[in-house]
Amino acid sequence: MRALTQDGSVVDLNLVQLFARAEELRDIDGTTPGEKAAFVEFLIALCYASGAYPASDEEWLDRVQEPGPTPFGTVVSWLIDQSDEDWNLFHPTRPLGQNSLLAPFLEQHGTGPAQLVIEHTGDYNQFADHHHLEHSDPLPAAQAFRAMLTQHSFGLSGRARISGKATLGPAITNLATGRLGGRVRVLALGQSLGHTLRLNLAPTINDPRLLNLTWTTGSFERRGFTAKPPARPVQGFADLHSYLGRSVLMRPKQGLDGEQAAIDRVLIGAGELLHLNPELHLQDAVISETRTGEKKPLWPSPTRDLWREAHSLYAAVKPGTGGLYARLAKLPKEKVADRHPFDLLAVGLLSNKATPVGWVTSVFPFAPGLAPYLYEASRRGSEIAEHIARSLDRAAYAAWEIAYPNPKPSDKKAQLARFDARGEQWKATEEPFHTLLVDVADGAMVTDCIPEYVEWLLEMAREFLDKRLDSLPKNGQGLRARAAARRCFEAELTSTRAPVDLTNPAEGGA
Template identity: 45%
Template sequence: MRWSPREQACVSALTMGGKPVELNLVEVLRQAEDVAAVYGRTPGETVAVTEWLLGLAYAAGFYPETANEWRTWVENRESLDDVADWLQDHDGCWDLFDPLAPLGQNPALHPHLNAFGVGPAQLVMEQAGDYNQFFSREHLHSPAILPAAEAWRAMLTQHAYAIGMKAKIKTKDMGLPAPFANLSSARLVSRLRVIARPAWEGATFGDLLRLNLTPSGDDNPGRLNLTWQQPAGPVRRDFTRRGAEQTRTPTGPADLHTMLGRSIALRPAALPDGTAGVDLVLIGPGETVSDLPAAFLQDAVTSEKGLLKPSLTRDLWRQSHALYAAVAERDKGTDLYGRIAMLHGRRIHLLAVGLLATQGKLVSWVADEYPYVPGRETELRHAAEQGSAICEHAAKGLYAAAATAQTYTYPQAKPADRPAQIARFNGSTELWGAASDLFHTLMDDVADGIPAVEALTAFATALRAVTANSLEARIASLPTAGNGLEAQSRARARLTEYLNQPNTPVHLKDPS
């Protein structure tokens, strides 16, 4: 059985007319100006497929040498036909089930598939549970066959985003080095990946690929990683040392975008209709990336704690001011943000995608996008910073009001009971839920040319109403007499006081 994404439908896309289509890799590149977008089942899968297509472009020698050439390519829509031609004619192995050089896989694992493999749910990160292999999870032994196209996309996602864990593989029985059990984090798992998405009228997926190509001079773009055992390729892990000790630096952008973050083996099986699928999977450690130079971190955003990454306690939009700071300051030279600033009159959206995980468990994908217009950098950054500060202050005001309501509702409360009692009256959850839409409206307004001061006033006015409503919803259950009535009155007064104290952001204060 064979299956090749170069020949079989493997990518979900939308035409410019909004019609969903399934295309193979050659068709995606050949029809890039007729395709509005490609998309995956999750934000991470969408990024992984886009990364791989960027890797193909570099491998084909399709990349600008300078920032000025990049700008010309974007504005004149340099054709991607050369990449499609290269892909169609390239003699590398593209067969997902090739016995000697399977696409994206490590054939050294194949002899162990039947004895140690599990169901294809292990390949799909969101289905793999706690990510410990052989943890007696019945769904990992499900006989359901995963279609080959889905398996290929899931494999790309593993290579890009797989999280670090100690897999429970019986290495003694497999005859493999003990360090094989250590699964290091893949390249993108520890930060936000930002992709520039063209948002001007008539923008296509071809425009997106050109926007995100990094000028690489006349340097060697590196080798496309088609399989673990391709001849004359870069030196890879030999599993004689732990992942953290055995790392490598990509040799160029083609190598970077197709790093093999996992050792994977897939067993082919036929679906009821005779098409190719996967029924057994074995996953081990992959290539561990060393600290990358700035040239390989063109989209990275730096915060006070290092590279910006998703937070378990802060929504992604609440960190967007760091992204806008990267655009406004442009102090890293010719990175992605410095280049898009050259595209005067072009609206661009910055799509940020990350993976939330804790203690070896995937929590969720996070994704959001933010408008950017060259020339509006300072206004956008100011709006993002002030918008976030306004929300933070309003949330603290709700907590102060909740604490006041608790004091008058439970005057004899034990200290240990106070947190739960305050939580009863704290409307911050409702506030943050509503604030997200208001914040995105704020940023769209500023991108559209409305002065930041004016847009922030409208934003804060709406948020102040949301804040008051959030408190009312929490204290509505209190009796309208005695302690309950006083608690309501005191909580409202405390919120009003908090939202008008000297350190309140000016736009949030009650103008009356």
């Protein structure tokens, strides 16, 4: 497993070494944000399976603040005592994380290993023509394992590329959304891997320690595939964080270097269905409201950047909310802090129906006791960014009215886009927005940081607008359109609709 040391170098470690060095390692080295989150989920499952978890909020607080010399010694000892056969990715009857019942069908119905990697699959639909999924280029075993964990956690709903009639039953083609699919997963990131794990271990009493190592073993009967079964109850946190969201089977092949194991064929179908208790099993979820008034966990959006939801995370950090955020609210405020002690990592898989589009992720700084100030900074920062974007939109319209006095209705959208600098502005705003939050998390006053943030955004917006207007001809009409756009932009910045931080920064608030 790849991990990052404190100096940023990458090291390959087995699970025993990973937990033994958890306090000195900085983080997991994931190829994608989703892979990193999925692997942290697996490590959390091992903590619960081995009994290395807090039993109460008070014990959680003690573990976070005073971890002791070997906080994960229990996990290390437990792993050493495990049978090697139980952790064999290519075991003939109980392969790690997989469903060996698919074995009779792997040769005829399997595809190349690209199907295992969410970012490479495209549409899961079995009727689509995806030649790239047939390519048998070997995938290294370690990479395949991490890709499988990502599938279990974030897999999208849809129709699998597997014939139910020819394999285990019709219901195996119906893929359900993974436990973390369709929503944003939030992890508290500490100063070390061990710190991260301790922050994210939810307290519980007497966890059954049911770890899903493979499909064909366990203390309960797995689902069948003749019909869609009801979702089964969660058997503790070890079960929750290790559940098998897909039926997967991989075929081993000698690696390209002649030594390292790899896979060259894979078969994927429907997996476990869990009945989740929102209060117990979605402790990291940030509840948001849709346009129709429905309340649900914050979800990845193709039109709204994740960083623009920072205020929602900070608003959740209070004792009455429960879950992760209530525990974070109990952490004592740092007396002396030249750097915030940890961050909040938000990860989600953006999709177009059954087609994965890409990962959305953002890291939000956090410091105990400063959640109200971080909320204020992010709320005001978002309002400022929103209004500047609206001002750019109106400026584009002002230029369009003069540049195209007699437009065809069908051409209006493309013509307006010529002068619309909002896309560049939104992309560029993320850096100053995060800088604003980091400064506040490190102890700066919100009122002291906002003016510099405003100046930074306005300078960028004027530059982006001018670049858009440069396409106008240098004749009288072009000059009038350019001047109208600039006047409109400046006027809109200080209109009655503008936030006070733009119209009168001195009165922006505390």
